[in-house]
Every structure is written in C-alpha cells, then in structure tokens.
Amino acid sequence: MKINHIIILPLVLTAVFAVLLASAADSIAANPKREFRGAWIQTVFQDQWSKRSTDENKRYIRDELDKLHQTGINAVFFQVRPQSDAFYASKFEPWSIFISPDGQAPKPYWDPLEYIIEQAHARGMELHAWLNPYRVTSGAKQQVSKKHLYHKHPERFVKYDGKIYFDPGLPENRKYICQIVADIVKRYDVDGIHFDDYFYPYPVKNIQFPDSKSYARYGKGEKRDDWRRENVNRLIDEVSRQIAAIKPWVRFGVSPFGIWRNKKNDSRGSDTNGLENYDALYADVILWAEKGWIDYLIPQLYWELEHPRASYATLVDWWNSICGNRHIYIGQHVELTMKKCDIAPSREASQLRTKIDLTRKANNIQGNCWWPATAVTRNYGGIADSLMAHHQHTVALPPVYRWKSAGKPETPFDLHAEHGSLWWSAPVEAGSSDDCVRFVVYRFDKDDSFDLDDASKIICVTPDNHFKLNGPGYYVVTSLDRVNNESLPTEPLHIR
Numbered sequence: 278m279k280i281n282h283i284i285i286l287p288l289v290l291t292a293v294f295a296v297l298l299a300s301a302a303d304s305i306a307a308n309p310k311r312e313f314r315g316a317w318i319q320t321v322f323q324d325q326w327s328k329r330s331t332d333e334n335k336r337y338i339r340d341e342l343d344k345l346h347q348t349g350i351n352a353v354f355f356q357v358r359p360q361s362d363a364f365y366a367s368k369f370e371p372w373s374i375f376i377s378p379d380g381q382a383p384k385p386y387w388d389p390l391e392y393i394i395e396q397a398h399a400r401g402m403e404l405h406a407w408l409n410p411y412r413v414t415s416g417a418k419q420q421v422s423k424k425h426l427y428h429k430h431p432e433r434f435v436k437y438d439g440k441i442y443f444d445p446g447l448p449e450n451r452k453y454i455c456q457i458v459a460d461i462v463k464r465y466d467v468d469g470i471h472f473d474d475y476f477y478p479y480p481v482k483n484i485q486f487p488d489s490k491s492y493a494r495y496g497k498g499e500k501r502d503d504w505r506r507e508n509v510n511r512l513i514d515e516v517s518r519q520i521a522a523i524k525p526w527v528r529f530g531v532s533p534f535g536i537w538r539n540k541k542n543d544s545r546g547s548d549t550n551g552l553e554n555y556d557a558l559y560a561d562v563i564l565w566a567e568k569g570w571i572d573y574l575i576p577q578l579y580w581e582l583e584h585p586r587a588s589y590a591t592l593v594d595w596w597n598s599i600c601g602n603r604h605i606y607i608g609q610h611v612e613l614t615m616k617k618c619d620i621a622p623s624r625e626a627s628q629l630r631t632k633i634d635l636t637r638k639a640n641n642i643q644g645n646c647w648w649p650a651t652a653v654t655r656n657y658g659g660i661a662d663s664l665m666a667h668h669q670h671t672v673a674l675p676p677v678y679r680w681k682s683a684g685k686p687e688t689p690f691d692l693h694a695e696h697g698s699l700w701w702s703a704p705v706e707a708g709s710s711d712d713c714v715r716f717v718v719y720r721f722d723k724d725d726s727f728d729l730d731d732a733s734k735i736i737c738v739t740p741d742n743h744f745k746l747n748g749p750g751y752y753v754v755t756s757l758d759r760v761n762n763e764s765l766p767t768e769p770l771h772i773r
Contacts, residue, residue: 309637310732312673313606313644315352315575316345316653317407317532318393321359321415326376331385334376338393342400344654348661349669351738352403353650354471357390358457361413361443362422365390368460369453371422380422394466401715401738403675405469405528406461410454410512412475413441426453435488438481445477445508445559446491454512455519462523468759469528470520474577476509476560479552505559517570526681526710526759532575532608532646533562535592537599547595550586566603572678573604575646581617582628589628590635597639604676606644607636615658627658633668643676671732674717678760682710685765686758689716689742692767700743701754701767713756717763718744721751727769729755749773 318341320326326334345353357364362373366388371380376389390406397404413427417439421427427434427441435444443450458470477486488505496504513531520527538546538555545563546553554560565571576596580587596605614632619625636642647653653661664670689701699718706712718737721727728734737744738757746752751769758764 307634307637308669308671308673308732310674310730310735311643311676312637313352313573313604313646313675314350314669314673315354315405315606315644315646316350316650317354317646317648318356318650319359320356320364320373320375321409323375326364326389327374327378331383331387334389335387335392338389338396341650341654342393342396342402344661345650346400346402348653348664349671349673350402350647350650350653351673351675352405352468352646353393353397354405354407354646355390355393356407356409357461358406358408359412360409360415360419361425361427365461365465367457369457370426371424374419374422380424390461390465390467398466398740401740403468405471405530406465406467407471407473408458408461409475410472411443411445411450411477413443415440435486437478437486438484440478442478444488444491445505445512446488446495448495451508451512451515455515458516459519459523462520462527467527469530469572470516471529472531474532474534474554474558474560476558477505478558480557502556502559506555506561509559510561510564513565513570514568526678528572528678528681528760529570530573530575530604531560531562531565531571532577533560534558535576535578535580535608536587537563545599548591549588549595563599566600569603569680571603572681573606574600575606575608577608577610577648579608579610579613579648581613582620582631589632593635593639593642597641601641604678605642606646607632607642609645609647611647611649611652611657611660615660627660627663629660629663629668644673672735672738673732674735674738674757674763675761677762679762681760682758682762684711685762686711686713686756688764689713689754689756689767692752692754692770694746694770694772698743698745699752699754699770699772703742703756710759712759713764714759715740715757716742717755717757719753719755719766720747721753721769724751724769724771727751727753727766729753729763729766746772 363370364373377383394404517529520529533554536549536551538553540546540548578589578592580589582589615627617628619628687704689703691702703713719734720736736747749772751771753766753769755766756764
C-alpha cells in the first residue's frame, strides 16, 4: 500500500456528532444487503510474525478475523507474497523473512495461507491472496534468501533506489509470476488473487529505472513508456487467463493508486493534480477493466474529502463514471479518515460517514476496503465502534460476479430443527462455479412478509449446514455459489 502524506487539519468535536451517528445511516437503505466490505492484513515489515510461536500466530489470526467479522467485514486480503517470498508452502519461493528469517519452514510447522483460508471461510468471509508481482526487497539493507531465484538468475533482476525488482520487460519473468499464481490457485481454496499498487516502482527523482538491456532486446522501436505499459498489460492478461483456466470462479483484482490520469493530460482523466498510474507506474488499470482482464479494482483514495490536488469526493465520482463493466470498491485509509474533521455543514469529528455515504450513492461502486486491518481491529479513532453500531451493523453479502456465472445455485432442502439448531441439506460440491459453498440464514418475526432484500433479517452467513437457533420466529435459508449468486429460499420454518 502506498501511503500518501497529507496535512491533518485540527479535529472539531461537537455534541452534534453523537446525535448524527444515530440518524439515517441506521436505516436499511444505508446498510445494503449487497456490499463489499474488505480489509487488508499486511505481512511486509511485520516481523512480529516471526517473533510469535505457531500457536500465538494462529490465535492472532483468529482474533483478527473475529474482530473484523464483528465490524461487518466480509472479505479479507492476506498478504502471502510480500517480497517474492511466501507466507505459505511454496514450491518455488522461500518462506518470507517476515515469518522465518532463515528461510526455513516455521516450527512447529504450519501454513499461514491454508490456516487463514480455513478460519475466514468458517466465519462466512471471503479470502483473497494478496501478492506483489515484481518486488524482491523493500530496502537497501535487506538480504535475499540463498534459496531465491535471484541467486540462480541475477540477470533477470534490476536494482532501483537500492531495492531489487524482477525486470518487468522479460517474458520469462511474466511466465514465472503466472506460475506462482497458478500454484496458489491450484492448491488453495482462495476466493481471489489480488495485486496491490506496485507495478513499476514509484519513481524516485533523478533516478531512471534500469531496464535498458531488456528494452533494447524487446522494445522493437516502441516508445519506452508505451513498451513498459504493454509489459504490465501482458502480465495482467496472462495472469487473468491462467486463473480462469484453473478455477474460473476465482476473482482477480488490483488496488491501484487512486489517480489513473489527470484531466490536464487526458480528457478521460480526473480533475486532479497528482501522480498518475498510467504515466508513473505504467499501470493502465482502466484498460484492464475494459478488456475484462480483472474482476474488480480498489483504487486507494487515501485523501480527505476536500484535498486540493486529489479530492476524495471528486475521485469517487470519477471512478463511478469510468468503470461500470467491472466492480469498483474504494480503498479507505482508516487513520486519515478518522483524524480528519468532516466538511461543512456536518463538521463531525471524522469523515467516515460522508465517505461511506458517497460510495453508497454511487451506482457503480459496490463497497469499501479498509487499510490497514489492524486499524479496524484496534478500533482506531472509534472506527470499529462506528462500523458495528451504525455503518455496517447489518450483514452484507459480497456482490455477484455475474460475468463468471449468472445462474442461481440450488436451494437448500430438508430444512428442520433438531436439538436447538437449524439443519438443512445441499448438493455435494462438484468443483464448479455453481457449488453451494455458503448459506444465508434469515429470521422473520411475522409470516406476512418475507423480504429477502431486508439485510436486517440476515442473522448468519455460514459454510455449515446447521446453525444454532436464535429465538422464535420464521426461518428461511438460501445458498450462495462461488461467485455469490443466491438461490431461491426454502419454505419458511416456524419456530415457536
């Protein structure tokens, strides 16, 4: 994640804040049934993973997921390849230095990716494996594991500002990254593969990216900037095809820097004046959405509402207008959101409500993602309290990826109550997009209206075929397939 430093204005605390928190956001309309609610769990620069024991790390994951689940989060991004290394049992790359400084498997042995998938799914949450494609080191003093490809083929890497990167201009590097992705998709039950904003590295003043050799070999007369963009385009296209060939239901998404291009440089661009994905990082993210190479974008809008060069409000409107054929979720910076006083006329102590409201009013934006997850679980600035009590206090199902599968999964059957629990049956999974992998349990007080669009009636999303009864009422169960299509409901079961 690229953190953009801004000047923090003084907070304005007023008694109006408490009153406003109990207002319209508590309505069903303000808490939609379908909304992506994600959070990024980072591992880069997090050496506490290596300092904790296996049991402590497992307990940490369970605790983080419990807290995120309580705040309404329904999807988690876990950083499994922070620096061309692995937070999982990789066949190709060494264990990450952030969990095993010597590159050996953790002892007692465990597989963090396997474990967090199991735990997230047990809570009805999606788990997306988060990878950085090109980065090998994040600092000049970092050492590369002796087991790393870098030592076998140093000619495939470049050094820039003291850091090591795969050379994006080499076809063998694209093939290798696709191989890494394919290995994860084949062996793990991930819901998505996720790349962050680091493609070509963020530019450093007066330092040129050293790709002259690969450009001379493969540039074929193209302008270097266009050639670099095409290198990244090929990577995204090839990764997308690789995923679809293995498990077509697995999503592929990217969280780019929040500005594609400025309007002064491109008529399609946003009314902003900042660093551009297209020109600085060589990431033409709009093209990827238009071509259908990715399933979602999560632009990192890490600015205040009224930022003079990159207004959050302006950028939400721009992203809403430009990418209607693929999902857009907004990347939210917790600390900057909770520290900033809202703009007039509300002047609330944070910009949380207004930022969420803007995304919900935008027809082509389907949710938010919070950076970092630890800021949510530590309740920075009261964000967890606000999400639980107001903005995400009802359960939301993730959006449907209809271009992957548009049909309805089969309805659960044999709904009945036994030993204080609700039980049902569903077809056995067949390894397809239509598999029933989660179930939605609704409870209604009366029998005159079974409105499945009312998110307040959802009491659970679970991978299990049973759920402990939650008092008397009329219970209805539906199934969700691998791309979040929902089945028709069961007949209501009246529990007295």
